[in-house]
Amino acid sequence: MKSSPLVVFDLETTSLCRTSDIVQIAAYSEEKKFDTYVMPYKPMSPELSAMIGINVDGNQMLYNKERVMHKIQFQALNDFIIYLSFFSKKPILVGHNI
Known part of the structure; x- marks a missing residue:
């Protein structure tokens, strides 16, 4: 019997506070990869922006x-759910910075 796939995902956020906004969702499994940038509603802390290389300009x-394509929060999270739905078995999620 095939075991459930393992999906490791990481969130980059506007700060280290619990109320920060997501600015990137990246996920990896042996089968599939996912990566998307998310336009935040809250400003990013300059220190964190310098550390992760993500910045918002208008x-x-x-x-x-370099400019990157981005999505609004709802669309990015919906796309992540769609990505997870393509696995033949429900994946086991392992998160970093969640």
């Missing part, structure tokens, strides 16, 4: 000073 998101 309505643009930048990663290492």
